[in-house]
Amino acid sequence: MNNYDAIIIGAGFAGAVTARKLAENGQQVLLLEQRGHIGGNAYDRLDDAGVLIHEYGPHIFHTNSKPVYDFLSRFTEWRDYEHRVVAKIGDMEMPVPFNLTSLYLAFGEEKGRRLEEMLENIYGSDRKITILDLRQNPEPEIREVAEYVYEHVFKYYTMKQWGLKPEEIDPSVTARVPVFLSRDDRYFQDRYQGIPKEGYTVLFEKMLNHPNITVRLNTAAKDVLQFDELHSTITVDGEPFEGSVVYTGALDELFDCRFGQLPYRSLKFEFETYPQEWYQSHGTVNYTVDQDYTRITEFKYFSGQKLPSTTIVKEYPKAYNGAPDIPYYAIINPKNRRLYDRYLAVSKHFQQLHLIGRLAEYQYYNMDAIVEKALALSEELQK
Numbered sequence: 074m075n076n077y078d079a080i081i082i083g084a085g086f087a088g089a090v091t092a093r094k095l096a097e098n099g100q101q102v103l104l105l106e107q108r109g110h111i112g113g114n115a116y117d118r119l120d121d122a123g124v125l126i127h128e129y130g131p132h133i134f135h136t137n138s139k140p141v142y143d144f145l146s147r148f149t150e151w152r153d154y155e156h157r158v159v160a161k162i163g164d165m166e167m168p169v170p171f172n173l174t175s176l177y178l179a180f181g182e183e184k185g186r187r188l189e190e191m192l193e194n195i196y197g198s199d200r201k202i203t204i205l206d207l208r209q210n211p212e213p214e215i216r217e218v219a220e221y222v223y224e225h226v227f228k229y230y231t232m233k234q235w236g237l238k239p240e241e242i243d244p245s246v247t248a249r250v251p252v253f254l255s256r257d258d259r260y261f262q263d264r265y266q267g268i269p270k271e272g273y274t275v276l277f278e279k280m281l282n283h284p285n286i287t288v289r290l291n292t293a294a295k296d297v298l299q300f301d302e303l304h305s306t307i308t309v310d311g312e313p314f315e316g317s318v319v320y321t322g323a324l325d326e327l328f329d330c331r332f333g334q335l336p337y338r339s340l341k342f343e344f345e346t347y348p349q350e351w352y353q354s355h356g357t358v359n360y361t362v363d364q365d366y367t368r369i370t371e372f373k374y375f376s377g378q379k380l381p382s383t384t385i386v387k388e389y390p391k392a393y394n395g396a397p398d399i400p401y402y403a404i405i406n407p408k409n410r411r412l413y414d415r416y417l418a419v420s421k422h423f424q425q426l427h428l429i430g431r432l433a434e435y436q437y438y439n440m441d442a443i444v445e446k447a448l449a450l451s452e453e454l455q456k
């Protein structure tokens with residue numbers, strides 16, 4: 074065990090990218106993953122109907138970073154896919170983020186045209202503004218647009234997502250709700266967008282296929298590593314380990330949740346297969362004014378598969394009560410940050426320990442941001 078230069082915990086993007094880069098640097102890497110598969114939350118697989126589903130929720134790759142795109146492109150080709158989302162409001166399907174097309178749907182042709190002109194005169198075109206900008210406008214009709222977006226697109230969705238009452242919604246979050254003064258109805262405007270042609274799991278298989286990488290599935294960090302705070306040492310099966318340890322799991326769990334559990338929001342996914350080619354009009358439909366689920370995603374839009382049946386997933390946000398719930402979204406506020414910082418202070422006992430990833434850093438990151446961070450960390454850990 075001690076022939077390894079680095080031990081990495083977690084085979085999601087954070088761990089797998091770091092493993093690959095260190096392996097290419099000539100280091101012997103052991104990658105531990107507690108689940109029975111690689112890929113972290115980006116893991117995908119074929120279901121019984123042959124549809125490539127994303128087990129932990131829909132993942133669409135998008136980035137403006139050429140280094141990130143180039144790095145991942147070594148392990149996959151891409152299927153061009155630009156994500157479009159609509160909010161289902163009664164019989165209407167309204168593009169989100171709210172844009173000029175949405176404006177006409179919400180206010181009708183005549184008023185829509187007047188509002189478009191007013192908005193363009195005040196803010197210019199092709200710009201992203203926030204509902205705070207609109208709310209601060211002296212013109213009542215402009216403020217009405219802000220109220221519409223808040224009530225029909227944002228409020229109920231956010232209440233479901235975070236389990237909040239309306240008065241508990243953070244005003245600073247509300248202020249940032251975007252309105253796009255454009256007819257570009259793509260969900261992301263990034264330069265590179267797509268889905269790995271053979272799926273994320275195949276991308277990970279290729280990335281981890283290196284003679285210097287050993288992957289051990291169904292193995293939690295604590296099965297192998299012991300953290301001795303008194304002596305600031307990490308031991309592997311009782312023997313001191315001096316290499317780098319890269320941890321991408323939840324930080325509170327590493328230290329036995331001794332100060333209490335870090336709060337997260339979890340999700341329940343309900344997959345349904347239908348004997349018809351398509352289920353809905355877009356890859357994702359958000360339910361912003363009714364239903365208990367927040368959104369429905371239809372996977373064939375991502376994979377481009379031609380099959381007689383189709384699989385969708387409904388997302389139900391829920392409280393996180395520890396395993397078997399999966400911690401999906403860190404609930405970031407000053408109180409929770411202070412709790413996280415207490416765990417961070419304990420981690421500082423171990424100089425060789427590096428924390429990276431959405432769990433270890435108690436942060437939300439898109440995939441590209443994590444790949445970028447992992448590439449930077451690998452540079453730091455080069456021999």
Ligand SMILES: Cc1cc2nc3c(=O)[nH]c(=O)nc-3n(C[C@H](O)[C@H](O)[C@H](O)COP(=O)(O)OP(=O)(O)OC[C@H]3O[C@@H](n4cnc5c(N)ncnc54)[C@H](O)[C@@H]3O)c2cc1C
Nearest residue numbers: 083085086087107113114130133293294322430431439440
């Ligand atoms: C519902 C949802 C949808 C998303 N959609 C998108 C999207 O469309 N586009 C996008 O860019 N990003 C998306 N993301 C974000 C994306 O999932 C993250 O950026 C990515 O998962 C971060 O990778 P990671 O390696 O930090 O974490 P993870 O993917 O969670 O990987 C961590 C791995 O560590 C393992 N692990 C944890 N603790 C231990 C332990 N003690 N021992 C061994 N193994 C351990 C876990 O089992 C897991 O496999 C989405 C996130 C969610 C929740």
